[in-house]
Amino acid sequence: MLSTLAPASSPPVVAAPAPLLQVRDLRVHFHTREGVVRAVDGVDYHVNPAETLGIVGESGSGKTVSSLATLRLVPPPARMAGGQILFEGQDLLAKKPAEMAALRGRRIAMIFQNPATSLNPIYSIGAQLGEILMWHEKASRAEADARVVELLGLVGISDPGARLRQFPHELSGGMKQRVGIARALLCNPSLVLADEPTTALDVTIQAQILELLADLQKRFRMSMVLVTHDMGVVARMASRITVMYAGRVCESADAATIFNAPRHPYTRALLESMPRIDHSYTGAARRPLPTIAGRPPNLLNPPPGCRFHDRCPEAAPECRRLLPLETPVGPGHTVSCLKRGSEGIAA
Ligand SMILES: Nc1ncnc2c1ncn2[C@@H]1O[C@H](COP(=O)(O)OP(=O)(O)OP(=O)(O)O)[C@@H](O)[C@H]1O
Ligand SMILES: [Mg+2]
Numbered sequence: 438m439l440s441t442l443a444p445a446s447s448p449p450v451v452a453a454p455a456p457l458l459q460v461r462d463l464r465v466h467f468h469t470r471e472g473v474v475r476a477v478d479g480v481d482y483h484v485n486p487a488e489t490l491g492i493v494g495e496s497g498s499g500k501t502v503s504s505l506a507t508l509r510l511v512p513p514p515a516r517m518a519g520g521q522i523l524f525e526g527q528d529l530l531a532k533k534p535a536e537m538a539a540l541r542g543r544r545i546a547m548i549f550q551n552p553a554t555s556l557n558p559i560y561s562i563g564a565q566l567g568e569i570l571m572w573h574e575k576a577s578r579a580e581a582d583a584r585v586v587e588l589l590g591l592v593g594i595s596d597p598g599a600r601l602r603q604f605p606h607e608l609s610g611g612m613k614q615r616v617g618i619a620r621a622l623l624c625n626p627s628l629v630l631a632d633e634p635t636t637a638l639d640v641t642i643q644a645q646i647l648e649l650l651a652d653l654q655k656r657f658r659m660s661m662v663l664v665t666h667d668m669g670v671v672a673r674m675a676s677r678i679t680v681m682y683a684g685r686v687c688e689s690a691d692a693a694t695i696f697n698a699p700r701h702p703y704t705r706a707l708l709e710s711m712p713r714i715d716h717s718y719t720g721a722a723r724r725p726l727p728t729i730a731g732r733p734p735n736l737l738n739p740p741p742g743c744r745f746h747d748r749c750p751e752a753a754p755e756c757r758r759l760l761p762l763e764t765p766v767g768p769g770h771t772v773s774c775l776k777r778g779s780e781g782i783a784a
């Protein structure tokens with residue numbers, strides 16, 4: 438989806454609240470026959486109460502794997518190779534499987550990319566959503582049905598009582614995603630992870646679903662992690678943005694700073710490759726839309742140094758040797774780039 442809405446100004450500076458979610462030095466590696474794929478390799482980010490954090494980056498940068506790791510749902514052959522995931526101050530990586538199961542869907546919920554595959558085709562909407570309440574909240578069937586009807590109405594589904602008995606195949610793509618959102622909100626979670634929640638939908642439906650998500654996030658003061666490769670979507674939705682590249686974080690800041698004063702060469706390239714209505718691509722200027730030349734590195738034995746060095750217009754010899762560490766460059770603004778003053782380690 439194309440959007441040109443960059444936030445106009447930084448939000449007022451207020452005392453930083455304790456983060457609801459804090460991911461520290463997260464490492465998730467896939468042990469394949471070819472070797473170890475370092476899909477997520479030392480990632481840090483945090484989500485404050487009642488805010489939307491946008492995680493952006495090219496395909497394969499590790500956005501999905503790092504959000505699945507939050508719920509300890511990374512598929513085999515992935516292994517958690519290190520780090521901490523602190524939710525309300527407690528490390529989720531140290532929790533027992535039963536403790537995680539009690540948390541999933543109740544305190545932390547997920548909205549998946551493809552509603553067609555994330556809903557179970559053989560159960561009615563009422564049965565599969567109600568089961569969550571019966572399991573987590575020990576609700577009776579009648580209580581569960583009443584709550585499901587309330588949530589279906591809240592996400593804009595008409596005649597919600599009749600939908601209880603319908604099956605996923607009887608609903609349109611947009612309706613299925615509304616059901617996916619209702620399912621995520623059933624137990625009033627404090628954190629919702631939304632991984633590309635609109636990319637499987639057509640453009641007009643995408644806009645409606647994003648509006649619905651933004652409205653619900655504000656209304657319930659939930660925290661949300663919105664994973665997307667679309668800068669237009671984060672511009673509309675996120676108060677802060679973390680930019681990922683090849684399994685690491687390049688830059689994090691509030692949305693206005695990312696759009697108006699990006700520091701990392703990759704963030705700049707990402708923004709330049711985004712269509713804007715204040716640039717002419719077809720008029721007298723006829724400037725072609727820039728692309729980022731080259732491809733992300735293979736995460737099976739990635740090259741040493743900065744992961745972006747061979748595509749970076751500013752790369753210096755040390756960028757090929759030293760891995761830049763995340764460094765503060767302004768209030769709430771961090772960058773991992775030797776050319777912006779980051780410390781580098783041999784790796
Ligand atoms: N089953 C797997 N086996 C081996 N490597 C995997 C597997 N699944 C993911 N990976 C690796 O993890 C990396 C990150 O994948 P991830 O799905 O998190 O990317 P993403 O940023 O969500 O991309 P997209 O925008 O396409 O959804 C990929 O580049 C890939 O190398
Ligand atoms: Mg993904």
